Amino acid sequence: MxxxxxxxITVSVFIxxxxxxxxxxxxxxxxFFSESWNSDGRPIQFVDRSVPKDNPIHYAPNxxxxxxxxxxxxxxxxxxxxxxxxxATHSKWIGKEIQACKELGRxxxxxxxxxxxxxxxxxxxxxxxxxxxxxxxxxxxxxxxYRQ
Numbered sequence: 061m062x063x064x065x066x067x068x069i070t071v072s073v074f075i076x077x078x079x080x081x082x083x084x085x086x087x088x089x090x091x092f093f094s095e096s097w098n099s100d101g102r103p104i105q106f107v108d109r110s111v112p113k114d115n116p117i118h119y120a121p122n123x124x125x126x127x128x129x130x131x132x133x134x135x136x137x138x139x140x141x142x143x144x145x146x147x148a149t150h151s152k153w154i155g156k157e158i159q160a161c162k163e164l165g166r167x168x169x170x171x172x173x174x175x176x177x178x179x180x181x182x183x184x185x186x187x188x189x190x191x192x193x194x195x196x197x198x199x200x201x202x203x204x205x206y207r208q
Contacts (some may be wrong), residue, residue, distance in 0.1 A: 068105035071206045074137035076157050077109045084143040084173050085110065086186075091195045092202075099203065102154035109137040113127040126153075141169045141201045142187070158186045167205040171198055185198075 073092055077085030092106040111133060130153075134140060140161050142154060161168050170187035172179050184190055188205055191197040 066102050068103035069099065070105050070107055071139065071202065072107045072109045072137045074134050074140045075108070076140065076142040076154055077110065082113070084145065084171075088141060088171070088198065091105060097199060097203075104203065105169060106199075109133050117200070123156075127156050127160070130156050131164065132145065134160045134166055135164055137166055138206050139169060140149075140166050141171060141198065141202065142183050143171050143173045144183045144190075145173055154180075154183065159181070167208075169198065169201045169205065 063099075073077070074116040075085055075088050075092070089108060089110070093108050097104040097106065134157065140157065142157065158168070160166075167188035168183070169184050170180075170183045170190045172192050174193045191201045
């Protein structure tokens with residue numbers, strides 16, 4: 061057990077998202093960044109390294125700039141969370157995120173949104189862990205990969 065005054069463990073999380081499917085991001089962000097978490101009595105502070113809605117990077121002038129911007133956000137992260145909606149299979153954006161994770165050695169937690177039957181095999185194949193749409197499972201997977 062840690063004293064109540066122990067500094068929090070900081071875990072940086074990048075949540076992949078498409079603004080067209082932002083409800084996935086919104087719920088995941090609520091779970092990670094708006095709730096209190098701890099491990100063995102020590103507080104955990106999850107820090108959001110995702111692309112902010114008010115500062116999108118998809119207006120990058122070319123693919124190289126887009127990749128550099130995505131990589132910079134992922135480089136600041138300990139773990140990347142990617143919802144496995146079928147849209148992810150055809151997304152150039154998510155493909156770049158997966159590529160950056162591989163190059164930077166960042167683990168991916170693939171999340172099956174709300175028990176969706178059709179999901180992205182591309183995301184699942186790249187993931188270190190695949191979990192269902194359950195707050196405890198998702199946070200537990202991120203925490204487990206962070207601790208490895």
